[in-house]
């Protein structure tokens with residue numbers, strides 16, 4: 001479909017997961033924004049999944065960025081100033097009153113059930129509602145100035161090839177309309193095939209995530225087919241097995257939640273109760289998948305223990321079930337600034353505040 005009238009929006013808000021589709025989307029979208037002369041209205045967002053994200057890895061003396069860094073690189077590569085790329089995440093009050101990150105796995109542990117077909121609450125809870133909440137300061141300010149609801153265009157890299165639900169989703173639709181904001185959603189690369197996306201990446205100005213390859217730097221696209229949560233309830237079984245091989249300690253945390261809550265991470269997602277698919281068993285697959293090697297192991301005690309610790313605290317402390325809406329859990333907004341960037345957002349009204357330091361993965 002043709003681009004919507006971008007000049008009719010007060011805020012243009014691409015959402016970058018850091019995956020391969022986000023990069024293509026950003027290229028297509030920014031070309032349209034520049035053609036319309038409104039690229040100065042763009043603020044890009046990355047909703048950080050914390051410890052669940054694919055982290056940076058050093059392999060063969062080369063550092064491969066994690067998805068948070070990739071999202072920032074994708075934004076910068078297509079002309080968005082660093083101060084207008086924001087990383088947001090969920091937080092909740094900690095024991096001492098300060099706000100602490102609230103990861104999706106913590107929420108699952110406290111809630112007691114994994115997301116599944118028919119109840120994919122993770123997408124909204126970990127991503128959409130967090131970004132939507134981060135718009136609130138802009139909406140409040142612009143609504144006062146404009147005297148009308150603020151018009152926002154949310155731009156995403158979802159594609160029809162990703163599954164039947166994505167195929168059914170309209171390339172353009174209004175997703176929210178109230179007295180404060182009107183939010184439209186645009187999927188500019190909805191009709192791109194997976195092959196076309198991979199072909200585009202051959203000459204892309206940004207790298208793609210290491211997990212797409214069988215071995216880091218191989219360039220063969222024979223790793224995981226997706227790159228968001230390292231362990232996704234909706235991923236294919238082959239992806240799940242490979243992810244468990246690459247992030248065994250994270251898999252152990254999922255297994256802990258499964259055992260504590262009596263719910264299956266993956267089997268029930270397909271409405272096929274399958275005890276063999278439980279993470280606790282998958283963590284020790286008896287045979288390797290043909291053509292897919294784990295490639296990277298992150299052994300116990302090697303660097304990532306910090307953030308993974310505490311991710312399942314809901315099972316340990318009996319944390320009450322949180323609201324699955326953003327209402328009770330405020331987002332943390334963190335501008336991602338490469339070296340040399342200024343501290344001031346260049347667009348008036350950009351959400352301020354550095355609320356937490358970068359997390360050590």
Ligand code: SF4
Pocket residue numbers: 115120122123126228229231232233234235
């Ligand atoms: S990557 Fe999978 S588990 Fe993570 S938020 Fe998206 S759908 Fe949910």
